[in-house]
Amino acid sequence: MGVVRPVRATAVLVLLGALGVTGCSSTGTPDPGTGTTPDPSASPGPAEDATAGDGRGTDTDTDDAGTAGGGATEDAPTTGGTTVDPAVPPELDVEVVLDGLAIPWDVAPRPDGTVLVTERGGRLLAHRDGLTQEVATDLDHLFASGEAGLMGLAVEEDTVYLCHAWAPPDGPGDVRVTAHTLTEDLTSAALQDVVVDGIPLTSGRHSGCRLLLQDDGTLLVGTGDAADEANPQDLDSLGGKVLHVRTDGGAADPASAPPGADPRILTYGHRNVQGLAEQPGTGEIFSVEHGPAVDDEVNVLEPGANYGWAPARATTRVCR
Numbered sequence: 001m002g003v004v005r006p007v008r009a010t011a012v013l014v015l016l017g018a019l020g021v022t023g024c025s026s027t028g029t030p031d032p033g034t035g036t037t038p039d040p041s042a043s044p045g046p047a048e049d050a051t052a053g054d055g056r057g058t059d060t061d062t063d064d065a066g067t068a069g070g071g072a073t074e075d076a077p078t079t080g081g082t083t084v085d086p087a088v089p090p091e092l093d094v095e096v097v098l099d100g101l102a103i104p105w106d107v108a109p110r111p112d113g114t115v116l117v118t119e120r121g122g123r124l125l126a127h128r129d130g131l132t133q134e135v136a137t138d139l140d141h142l143f144a145s146g147e148a149g150l151m152g153l154a155v156e157e158d159t160v161y162l163c164h165a166w167a168p169p170d171g172p173g174d175v176r177v178t179a180h181t182l183t184e185d186l187t188s189a190a191l192q193d194v195v196v197d198g199i200p201l202t203s204g205r206h207s208g209c210r211l212l213l214q215d216d217g218t219l220l221v222g223t224g225d226a227a228d229e230a231n232p233q234d235l236d237s238l239g240g241k242v243l244h245v246r247t248d249g250g251a252a253d254p255a256s257a258p259p260g261a262d263p264r265i266l267t268y269g270h271r272n273v274q275g276l277a278e279q280p281g282t283g284e285i286f287s288v289e290h291g292p293a294v295d296d297e298v299n300v301l302e303p304g305a306n307y308g309w310a311p312a313r314a315t316t317r318v319c320r
Contacts, residue, residue: 120149146204222273229310256303
């Protein structure tokens with residue numbers, strides 16, 4: 001195993017929501033086998049109050065590892081003979097770029113210095129040079145509750161890709177990725193295409209959804225299991241997976257999919273993927289997902305691999 005090193009960050013954008021809905025919102029009971037189909041009529045709209053919903057930022061399901069939201073304490077990890085002191089904070093330079101947000105979910109910079117931000121309730125914001133404006137976006141039938149709503153985004157020139165929960169009044173909903181064309185002045189983003197749909201949506205729990213645009217123009221999509229523990233191991237379901245797709249929605253690399261799986265699936269056995277990042281220089285893809293009470297995971301993604309959920313979660317810690 002490698003050595004854990006402190007990170008000096010001078011140009012990293014971090015979203016800190018007042019309620020932080022990226023965690024699970026249960027209150028001490030194990031994950032149910034199935035969720036509840038959302039009622040579209042009960043879904044808050046884009047102007048939703050920041051205090052609405054059940055997402056509270058920590059995953060507090062209990063399990064055999066300890067009590068809800070905690071578990072047994074452990075000594076500082078040792079890696080390759082080097083002891084990491086958890087009391088030593090990383091060397092960070094922090095500057096507030098934008099505040100007053102209502103449950104911010106994702107952030108993406110553009111080459112011109114503009115920063116795009118999503119809020120769970122449905123707002124897409126553009127911020128540059130101290131000024132912030134709302135980008136009018138076509139998000140009909142947005143379902144915003146708990147861990148669902150307007151979530152991940154990725155930007156490519158004048159196109160923004162958005163991941164959001166969609167629940168029409170006359171049928172079942174899903175989590176989907178859509179492409180929108182930005183106007184030059186960033187006042188609006190018109191719906192261009194649906195890239196991926198059919199990602200399972202139930203009560204709003206475990207909805208994912210992180211996007212990562214790769215250098216070759218393909219998209220990685222991290223999804224949640226919709227609080228249905230059957231989804232991650234079901235190779236026909238898009239829940240509890242990392243997907244690899246072209247921007248037209250087709251499979252980017254069918255040969256990398258697990259045998260017998262939907263060809264868009266890159267990896268499976270995930271609980272709720274809400275982080276994706278590429279290691280500069282190596283091209284390795286890292287994912288982050290929530291555990292039921294403890295053992296949140298950071299994984300290196302290997303095409304076709306099974307990451308164990310459900311019911312298993314990672315038991316071997318690999319530090320790099």
